[in-house]
Amino acid sequence: MEILFYIFSILIIYSSIMVVASKSPLTSALYLILSFFVLAGFYVILDMQFIAAMQILVYAGAIMVLVVLVIMLLNLEKYKNIKTDMHQKFISGLIFMVLFVEIALFILTGAGRKPTGIFTSEVIKRVGNTQVIGEFLFTKYIFPFEISSILLLVAIIGAYLFAKKRF
Amino acid sequence: MLFWIIAEIIKILVVFTGLLLAAAYLTLLERKVAARIQNRLGPREAGWHGILQPIADGIKLFFKEDIMPSGANKALFILGPMIAVIPALTTFSVIPFGAPITIFGHAVPLQITDVNIGILLILAFTSLGVYGVVLGGWASNGKYSLLGGIRTAAQMVSYEISLVLSIVGIIMIAGALSLAHIVGEQSHIWFIVYQPVGFVIYLIASTAEMNRVPFDLGEAEGELVAGFHTEYSSMEFAFYFIGEYAQIVVNSAIITTLFLGGWQGPFLPPVIWFLIKVSLVILIYLWFRWTYPRLRYDELMSFGWKFLLPLSLANIVVTGFVMLFIR
Numbered sequence: 001m002e003i004l005f006y007i008f009s010i011l012i013i014y015s016s017i018m019v020v021a022s023k024s025p026l027t028s029a030l031y032l033i034l035s036f037f038v039l040a041g042f043y044v045i046l047d048m049q050f051i052a053a054m055q056i057l058v059y060a061g062a063i064m065v066l067v068v069l070v071i072m073l074l075n076l077e078k079y080k081n082i083k084t085d086m087h088q089k090f091i092s093g094l095i096f097m098v099l100f101v102e103i104a105l106f107i108l109t110g111a112g113r114k115p116t117g118i119f120t121s122e123v124i125k126r127v128g129n130t131q132v133i134g135e136f137l138f139t140k141y142i143f144p145f146e147i148s149s150i151l152l153l154v155a156i157i158g159a160y161l162f163a164k165k166r167f
Numbered sequence: 168m169l170f171w172i173i174a175e176i177i178k179i180l181v182v183f184t185g186l187l188l189a190a191a192y193l194t195l196l197e198r199k200v201a202a203r204i205q206n207r208l209g210p211r212e213a214g215w216h217g218i219l220q221p222i223a224d225g226i227k228l229f230f231k232e233d234i235m236p237s238g239a240n241k242a243l244f245i246l247g248p249m250i251a252v253i254p255a256l257t258t259f260s261v262i263p264f265g266a267p268i269t270i271f272g273h274a275v276p277l278q279i280t281d282v283n284i285g286i287l288l289i290l291a292f293t294s295l296g297v298y299g300v301v302l303g304g305w306a307s308n309g310k311y312s313l314l315g316g317i318r319t320a321a322q323m324v325s326y327e328i329s330l331v332l333s334i335v336g337i338i339m340i341a342g343a344l345s346l347a348h349i350v351g352e353q354s355h356i357w358f359i360v361y362q363p364v365g366f367v368i369y370l371i372a373s374t375a376e377m378n379r380v381p382f383d384l385g386e387a388e389g390e391l392v393a394g395f396h397t398e399y400s401s402m403e404f405a406f407y408f409i410g411e412y413a414q415i416v417v418n419s420a421i422i423t424t425l426f427l428g429g430w431q432g433p434f435l436p437p438v439i440w441f442l443i444k445v446s447l448v449i450l451i452y453l454w455f456r457w458t459y460p461r462l463r464y465d466e467l468m469s470f471g472w473k474f475l476l477p478l479s480l481a482n483i484v485v486t487g488f489v490m491l492f493i494r
Contacts, residue, residue: 026243026305033298053287057331061294062324065301069320072305072313130284130344 004045012038025071029064036060050130174275182259182279190412191221197412197453204457225405233401240306247303248399248406254292254299255413261285262420263347265430265438277430277438278347285346286338289421290331293376297323299410300378304395315394318384318464325471326375326382332479333368336361336486337425350429357428364482366426368475373418374455375471377411381459384467419448 015035019028036059043052123132137145195210195217202209210217235244265277282288297320304316337358341349349358359366375382386394396407423429423444432440462470 030243030302049282049284050287053284053291056291057287057294061291061297062327065294065297065320065324068298068301069317069324072301072317 001045004041008038008041008045011035012042025074026068029068029071032067033060033064036064047125048129050133170271170273174270174273175279178275178277178279179260182264183256186256186259186413186416187409189416190409191225193412193415193449194224194408195220196449197456200450200453201457204454228401228405231401233403234398236307236309236398238308239398240308243302243306245403247299247306248403248410249299250302251296251299251410252406252413254295255410255417258289258292258417259420261288261346262417262424263350263429264420264441265436276347281345281347284344286334286344286349286425289346290334293330294327296376296410296414299407300395303399303407307395307398309398311391311393311397312395315386315391315397318391319378319386319395322378322382322384322467322471323376325468326372326475329368329471329475329479330372330376332476332483333365333372334425335483336365339483339486339490346424346429350424350431353428354431357426359426362426362482362486364478365486366422368479368482369422369426370451372475373422374452375467377414377418377452379411379415379452380456381461382467383461384464387461415449415452416445419445419452422448 012035015031015038018031019035022028022031036055040052040055040060043049043055198220199209199217201207210220213219213223235241260279261282263276263278263281267274267276269275300319300323301316304312304314304319307313337349338344340358340361341352343349343352352358378384378386383394386396388394391397396404399407420441423441427444427448430437430441432444435443
């Protein structure tokens with residue numbers, strides 16, 4: 001299992017760097033798909049098969065198809081000569097610093113922590129993690145679940161309003 | 168442990184060669200069925216009643232010149248056909264094709280692996296098939312290829328939603344995502360009896376997902392030459408072909424497993440039952456192709472979004488209510 005972790009880590013770091021480093025948008029999108037796959041691999045290592053399958057089904061299979069489709073329909077020649085300015089570099093540097101501090105703090109303080117509650121990994125293995133996730137979504141976390149579904153509904157209606165013909 | 172590894176390798180080899188052979192001979196079967204429907208005889212030259220025709224076709228394609236269009240993206244041009252084949256072959260790894268058998272005191276399930284999220288894995292891999300078509304169409308650097316690829320992508324994304332939702336009823340009744348468990352649940356009555364609407368939706372949506380007539384807008388030969396594989400020749404073209412026919416076999420196996428009781432059946436051995444059911448479903452797909460004319464593009468989209476999607480949602484709601492009242 002540990003060797004898999006290292007293989008996946010190298011792959012995901014490489015593909016994530018290629019997402020931002022490659023010149024062609026389509027290549028970036030394909031590397032992003034690869035990194036989603038590797039992320040699904042991490043979930044499998046963590047015994048979360050349901051989330052792994054959802055990662056591939058939703059992100060790699062649906063969302064990225066639409067991204068690839070949009071890239072194909074764009075006229076890419078127009079965007080070749082766009083240069084980044086200092087302003088963009090400053091913001092990205094700031095975000096990088098914040099994320100770095102966050103990750104460093106998490107690693108330094110969270111090392112000894114173990115999962116708490118009655119759902120230990122043995123229980124989850126016996127019940128099946130799909131069932132546990134389903135039960136939690138419809139009992140304890142029903143409120144965030146419904147909120148996010150309303151958010152999606154709003155997004156759908158918004159897209160419809162933009163796309164519909166003007167009167 | 169050693170026994171387990173050997174058993175797994177043998178199962179993988181059997182499934183792999185079986186799928187490739189089935190894909191090859193499906194081309195012959197399709198030509199024979201088409202010929203019968205159109206009152207012809209079909210291929211008869213190579214071997215007895217054309218039995219060697221797929222091998223002759225394979226050899227011909229293998230020795231054809233491999234043409235790369237100028238301005239094509241080389242890596243993606245080769246990657247496209249590969250991606251079209253791999254998901255189709257991988258999907259079969261979770262499908263149980265027979266009852267567990269005992270060899271030297273070890274119980275061997277006739278299924279490469281029984282993961283607890285079997286159905287989701289199938290759906291995840293099916294959703295990846297679109298990349299083969301889209302990347303191939305884009306990388307060819309041609310108008311017709313690009314149009315075919317874009318049409319196919321839009322179509323497959325639309326019909327995938329109905330495909331996924333049509334299975335939810337089965338998951339609700341069986342109470343599990345593992346395919347071995349679902350087959351076990353159907354020992355008394357097949358799920359097609361509980362889910363006739365789900366079965367029909369799956370049949371239609373999977374035909375659209377495979378880009379077969381009447382949903383083959385991506386390669387409509389009257390408008391787009393040959394659609395996304397216009398520029399392909401030689402073995403790369405053959406790979407698209409293998410991918411398409413392997414997908415027919417895999418989809419028929421999925422329908423058999425989910426709706427028709429899998430390998431369950433009286434008298435005959437389970438593997439034989441599985442093969443009989445799969446070939447019957449394959450014949451339905453072939454029959455579709457030679458019966459219906461192609462849909463217009465707007466008809467296709469409005470059928471998918473305005474009819475199939477609400478129907479599959481209604482199917483889930485009705486299934487839920489019936490289950491609630493019966494308990």
